[in-house]
Every structure is written in structure tokens, then in C-alpha cells.
Amino acid sequence: MVPMTMPEDDTNMSRVHQGLEDASSSVRLQAVLAIGTAPDSRFIDKLIERCGVEPDFYVRDMLTWALTRHSSSMTVPKLVGELRSERAQARSQALHTLSKIGDRQAWSAITRALLTDGDDEVARSAWRAAVVLVPEGEESELAGVLTTQLGRGERETQLSLSRALVALGEVIVPTLHAAVTNRDPRVRQHAIATERLLRNPDAGFEFAIEEAKRVSVLGAAGQEG
Known part of the structure; x- marks a missing residue:
């Protein structure tokens, strides 16, 4: 039998989601910190979505930290999918996060196109990720x-x-x-x-x-x- 989600649980999730989109960067930072402190796979998609649009550097860095707190088997495939995004920030932040996770299964996704990306921030993130993930030889x-x-x-x-x-x-x-x-x-x-x-x-x-x-x-x- 599939366990039912408690109404209180739904309320907590809704509150955190709202916090991630709050106009105040400090509120968003606290929301991400809460997720990273108590990892919950249900937030992975939202964390990755925020990576692509978050304007504050410190919040973006915390988003990456929160994602590293979750299972790489769940985060890496989704982050690899972001590498095909038309949004440069989404590609750049996904690469940055993959470099922090350090799972070499992501290596094949670090393509020549990313290493030579027309956006400097994407290319720089790709260079750093590639050096971390490159297989021996x-x-x-x-x-x-x-x-x-x-x-x-x-x-x-x-x-x-x-x-x-x-x-x-x-x-x-x-x-x-x-x-x-x-x-x-x-x-x-x-x-x-x-x-x-x-x-x-x-x-x-x-x-x-x-x-x-x-x-x-x-x-x-x-x-x-």
C-alpha cells in the first residue's frame, strides 16, 4: 500500500517551495539551507529549476550544496539533462554542481560543445568539471x-x-x-x-x-x- 502524504507534510513542502521563490535572497537562502540540512528527494527538481534562474551568487552556491546532499544516483541524471538547456545559467550551474558531486558517470556528458561553449561562464564551468571528472588515460x-x-x-x-x-x-x-x-x-x-x-x-x-x-x-x- 502506498503511504498517503500527510496534510502537514504538504504544507511544509509548499512553504519551502514558496521560500525558494521569495523576493528576499536571505529567505531563499534559508529555504535552501533547510532542504540541504534535511535532504528530501522530492525537492531535487525544484532545486535544479532554481539553479537556472537564481540571481544571487550565494544562493546558487547553497543550491549546489543542497544538491550534493542528495543521492548522486538521483541528482546526476537530472543535472546532465540540464546541460542541454538553452539557458546558459542552467548549463553553467549544472556543470558546477556536477564538479562538486564528482561522479565520473557524468564524464560522457562533458562534450566538446560545452568545453567550447560561446558563453564564458558555461565554458569555465565545463573546464573545471572536465578536470574533476576526466577518466585516467x-x-x-x-x-x-x-x-x-x-x-x-x-x-x-x-x-x-x-x-x-x-x-x-x-x-x-x-x-x-x-x-x-x-x-x-x-x-x-x-x-x-x-x-x-x-x-x-x-x-x-x-x-x-x-x-x-x-x-x-x-x-x-x-x-x-
């Missing part, structure tokens, strides 16, 4: 795709890519060496800076970029000579 292939994004975007985007590449380790060296000869100076500089970070993680990205600019200019001058 597939790091070189992933590095090959990631290096096609060298020179992309502004500082934060470039730093995210460099961090993702450095996290893969020595397997990135051959592809970085190839990128150093690229005709685009932004690609060359980003590749050199990433290699500097691999060799000296404490150097800092700004220092690595400035050094890469000098190396790139000197290299170009040498070729002209």
Missing part, C-alpha cells in the same frame, strides 16, 4: 580540446583555463609547445603563461602573463631577424 585528449581555447576572453576566463590545464599536469606540455608557435599573439602568450604556471604555481597569473608577453615579443623579433 583521457587527460591528453582533454588537454587537446582545452588548448583550442587559449587566448579566449579576459583575465578571469584565461586564468580559469590555465588553472584547468595546470591541474591536468605534465600531459599538457606537448599541446602547449604547439600553441607557442600560433600566429595569434594572445594564444602564444596564454600558452607561455600557462606553462610558466605549471612550472611555478606560486608565480601568479599576472606575473606569468607579463613574462609571456616579453617572451612572445622577443620570439617574434628573433623570427623577424
Whole structure:
């Protein structure tokens, strides 16, 4: 016999649902905290739905935390489904959450299309998720795709890519060496800076970029000579 849902239970669920959509970010935060503290699979769909539209960074981060508190067998398939959403934030937050869950069954869903997504936030989330989820032995292939994004975007985007590449380790060296000869100076500089970070993680990205600019200019001058 299927147990009946108690009216009080329905009231509690309704109250939490209303809290998730409240105009106040602090109320929404408390609602998500309540769900994560006492996980209930009936809220998974609503949590994922909110991920795609929630405007507040801290609430989004709490949504991810609440989802990690539920069984990955229930959350991962639904999050993977979000990767096909037309809403960039839904794709980005789903990727971020998958990286936090760390279930490698989601690896096959991290497609080249996501790794090269036109939205910087989606691409950055995909890079981070890919580095966490990549199976052993597939790091070189992933590095090959990631290096096609060298020179992309502004500082934060470039730093995210460099961090993702450095996290893969020595397997990135051959592809970085190839990128150093690229005709685009932004690609060359980003590749050199990433290699500097691999060799000296404490150097800092700004220092690595400035050094890469000098190396790139000197290299170009040498070729002209």
C-alpha cells in the first residue's frame, strides 16, 4: 500500500517551495539551507529549476550544496539533462554542481560543445568539471580540446583555463609547445603563461602573463631577424 502524504507534510513542502521563490535572497537562502540540512528527494527538481534562474551568487552556491546532499544516483541524471538547456545559467550551474558531486558517470556528458561553449561562464564551468571528472588515460585528449581555447576572453576566463590545464599536469606540455608557435599573439602568450604556471604555481597569473608577453615579443623579433 502506498503511504498517503500527510496534510502537514504538504504544507511544509509548499512553504519551502514558496521560500525558494521569495523576493528576499536571505529567505531563499534559508529555504535552501533547510532542504540541504534535511535532504528530501522530492525537492531535487525544484532545486535544479532554481539553479537556472537564481540571481544571487550565494544562493546558487547553497543550491549546489543542497544538491550534493542528495543521492548522486538521483541528482546526476537530472543535472546532465540540464546541460542541454538553452539557458546558459542552467548549463553553467549544472556543470558546477556536477564538479562538486564528482561522479565520473557524468564524464560522457562533458562534450566538446560545452568545453567550447560561446558563453564564458558555461565554458569555465565545463573546464573545471572536465578536470574533476576526466577518466585516467583521457587527460591528453582533454588537454587537446582545452588548448583550442587559449587566448579566449579576459583575465578571469584565461586564468580559469590555465588553472584547468595546470591541474591536468605534465600531459599538457606537448599541446602547449604547439600553441607557442600560433600566429595569434594572445594564444602564444596564454600558452607561455600557462606553462610558466605549471612550472611555478606560486608565480601568479599576472606575473606569468607579463613574462609571456616579453617572451612572445622577443620570439617574434628573433623570427623577424
